[in-house]
Amino acid sequence: IESQFVPKLYMGKEVLITAGPTVERIDPVRYLSNDSSGKMGVALAEVARDMGARVTLVHGPLQVPVPDGVTAIPVESSEEMLREVTSRFELLDLVVKSAAVADYRPKNVYSEKHKKVHGPLTIELEETTDILKTLGEQKTHQVLVGFAAETERLEEHAAAKLKRKNVDFLVANDVSGSDIGFGADDNEVVLFSGDGSILKLPKQSKKELAFELLTYFKEAVR
Ligand code: CTP
Numbered sequence: 001i002e003s004q005f006v007p008k009l010y011m012g013k014e015v016l017i018t019a020g021p022t023v024e025r026i027d028p029v030r031y032l033s034n035d036s037s038g039k040m041g042v043a044l045a046e047v048a049r050d051m052g053a054r055v056t057l058v059h060g061p062l063q064v065p066v067p068d069g070v071t072a073i074p075v076e077s078s079e080e081m082l083r084e085v086t087s088r089f090e091l092l093d094l095v096v097k098s099a100a101v102a103d104y105r106p107k108n109v110y111s112e113k114h115k116k117v118h119g120p121l122t123i124e125l126e127e128t129t130d131i132l133k134t135l136g137e138q139k140t141h142q143v144l145v146g147f148a149a150e151t152e153r154l155e156e157h158a159a160a161k162l163k164r165k166n167v168d169f170l171v172a173n174d175v176s177g178s179d180i181g182f183g184a185d186d187n188e189v190v191l192f193s194g195d196g197s198i199l200k201l202p203k204q205s206k207k208e209l210a211f212e213l214l215t216y217f218k219e220a221v222r
C-alpha cells in the first residue's frame with residue numbers, strides 16, 4: 001500500500017527494530033557473521049514509520065538502504081547491539097528483534113592481524129548474551145517481539161522460545177526451503193502469540209507482511 005493510505009495506528013508510539021546480521025571480530029580484518037540481508041527488519045521499520053511511529057533501527061551491515069525518517073544506529077557486534085537496545089528500552093512501546101544475532105563470538109580477539117607463521121589456528125567460541133531474553137527479563141509495559149529461524153519441528157521450537165524468552169509474539173520462519181527467509185523479497189511465517197494462539201500468514205512481500213504483523217502487534221501496545 002502507498003504510505004499515505006496506511007492507517008496511523010502507531011501515532012505517538014516509540015518503536016525499535018533490530019535488523020541484519022551481527023559481526024563478531026576475530027582480528028582487525030576478519031570476522032564471523034551470517035547471511036541475513038536485513039530486508040525483513042527494514043520493511044518493518046519503513047511500515048512502522050508509515051503507520052505513524054517514531055522508529056529507531058539498530059542494525060548490522062544491511063543489503064538494503066535505511067528508509068528516510070528512521071533513526072539508524074549502526075552496530076557491529078552482538079555486544080554493541082545489546083548496549084544500544086537496552087539503553088533505550090525504558091522509553092519504548094514496541095521492540096521487534098528481527099536481527100540475526102550471532103550465537104557465538106571468538107573468546108579472544110586479536111588486536112593485530114593474525115599471522116600465518118604461528119601455524120594452524122584454533123578459534124575458541126563463547127556464547128553471546130541473548131538480547132531478546134535479557135529484554136524479556138527487564139520488560140514492564142513494552143511489547144516484545146522475537147523472530148525464530150527453524151529448519152525442523154517449527155511449532156515445538158517456536159513455542160518453547162516464546163516461553164523461554166518471555167516475549168509477547170514470536171514470528172517463526174521455516175528456513176528449510178530457500179525461496180523465503182534470508183535474502184528473499186517474500187516471506188511466509190507463523191505468528192505465535194503469548195496467549196497461545198497460532199496464525200499462519202501466507203507467502204507475501206516482506207512489506208505486506210510487515211504491515212500485517214504490525215497491525216497484530218498493535219493490539220498489545222498500550
Ligand atoms: N536473539 C538475541 N540474542 C542472541 C541470539 C538471538 O536477541 N544472542 C534473538 C533473535 O534476534 C531472534 C530470537 O532471539 O529474535 C530468536 O533467534 P534464534 O536464532 O531463532 O533463536 P536462539 O535462541 O538463538 O536459538 P537457536 O539459534 O539455537 O535456535
Ligand code: CA
Nearest residue numbers: 100101102103
Ligand atoms: Ca540463534
